[in-house]
Amino acid sequence: MAVTVADTIRELTRSHIAETNGMTLGQCLTAVGWVQNTVPAQAEGNHELPMTDVAGAGIAVGAALMGRRPVFVLRFQSLLWLNVSPIVNYAAKSMEIWGVPCPVLVRAIGVEGGGTGPIHSNCNHSMVMSMPGLPVCAPMTPGEYRRIWDHWMSHDDPVLVSEHRRSYLSDRELPDMVKDGAVATIYALSAARFTAEEAVARLEAEGIRVNLVHVLWLKPFDRSPSVLAPLLASGRGLVVDCAYECASAARSIAYELMEATGKPVRALGLEERSPGASRHLENGTPSPERIAAAIRALIAV
């Protein structure tokens, strides 16, 4: 039977609790669905927090200082605005100030559409990227989740995992698509990786060959030759994300790519407006149409 991203998160967490004295903390963990089936349905090791945002994150930090490697679950990334203070001000600085590791794994879950509206329909991973000491990743495949988990378990840093509900039922890996004769390279983040795949197929049908590079670590961004080579070969790039553009992961990575290659790179994210709850007012991950249009505009320059 295929193993999905949700299955992977759940089983990694189950073994963490059972075998390495780990724990999970969060609000409404054991409610209907067990956080989209990503939390193991077991009493031991799952700690229901009161509805105490900010304090809840502090409690997770305290557990991390004691070496329990807690998994702190935020069912919506919008809750990062409330919970981020102990993460960036304490956990992320603990090693530098005191030499004491504080390895909490923050699972921040992105959602969009479905009536989630102006509060929950968004990804906010960019907000934490300007603070040192907190690596940020966005795994969208089972294999990637295992990789970032192994990284967290073998390092002392806290890690912000920008998850997305769109990935939970996916059981496939997402290899980069690099082609001879490509005229542009898309660097896709988070849920935009799925829409970018569709955009590449549509452009291919129009005779426009485009590379697709999947970005797992938003910070630190991997500037290795294999990541830069498609951009150098194609001559122009587009970074696509499911977050707003201003002061964003997409623009930050676009800057890094331009700095490393000298090639023009643009960023594409959500429209600059609050999403509405009604379907016609939603503001989700850039669609294949928007991405394709951005590529056409890029190569027309």
Added chain:
Amino acid sequence: MTEPRSPDFNLIDDLHHQAGRDFSLELFRRLCLSRAFDTRVRQAQIDKDVQTLIYLSVGQESIAAGVSMHHRGAWVLPQHRCHSTYLSFDGRPERLVDELLGLPSGCCAGMGGSPPAADFERRIIGHDGLIGDHVPIAVGVAMAKPEDKVVCFFGDGAAEEDYVLAALGTAASWKSRVLFVCEDNDLSVLTPTRDRRSWNLAEVARAFGLDAVDIADDPWLVAHHAATLTLPALINVRTCRVLWHNGTGQDGPPEWDRFAITKARMAELGLAAEAEAIETECTTQVEDLWQSRLQTRSGN
């Protein structure tokens, strides 16, 4: 009943007479060490040997001294005004001096200065400088280490932070083994409590289900409640900050002088000469330490 802002608020009569001689001498020694240390830090900043922000415990030393008499070995989370807690709970003085001097051998390798002093090997966990945000962390420590005790110090201003109140409620719900100690100097920077809130912290704590008392900063009284309350518990301790919120300045005499009162009580116990000797010894010990570390910094 005495007024809350008085040196005898909820005092238990003759408590110091009930304490053993050795207990009182050690209690006074811890108080004296903190007083001598922060008096010297103040001078070091006046002399410009210390140029980072400093938050001095002068006037408030009896609280940490009293609590520490029964809780050394617990995980301790000091507030930003932390020197007396650090020293009373056996944090290494030379590492704190080095920190204030910005040396890599400091307890935060020179990164933190005065407010985040920590000694993790001795279970003193640093404060990040955001008021009260270590209080939820204390609850997390207790949850992760249920076999250990945790002591968390914070001020009367921090008590108003929403996440501090949430942490108190969570500790009550989880029956966490945490002793919360509010060092209530009645001032948030310079704004008195009456201008900030109408409620009483000990009453709020009791409403959450914590064992709680509201007392003056008599060190024997603080030690008594630290030993006898059932965790999770809260002690709100009325005290006087002698100096400014940060720095070396002083606006006037404190409402009461706990150090002088304590010395008078030591005399009542027939320990005046011993107390005098301890005070001299602590002052000398601290001065020798500062001279040594200043020489190290200057490379001599």
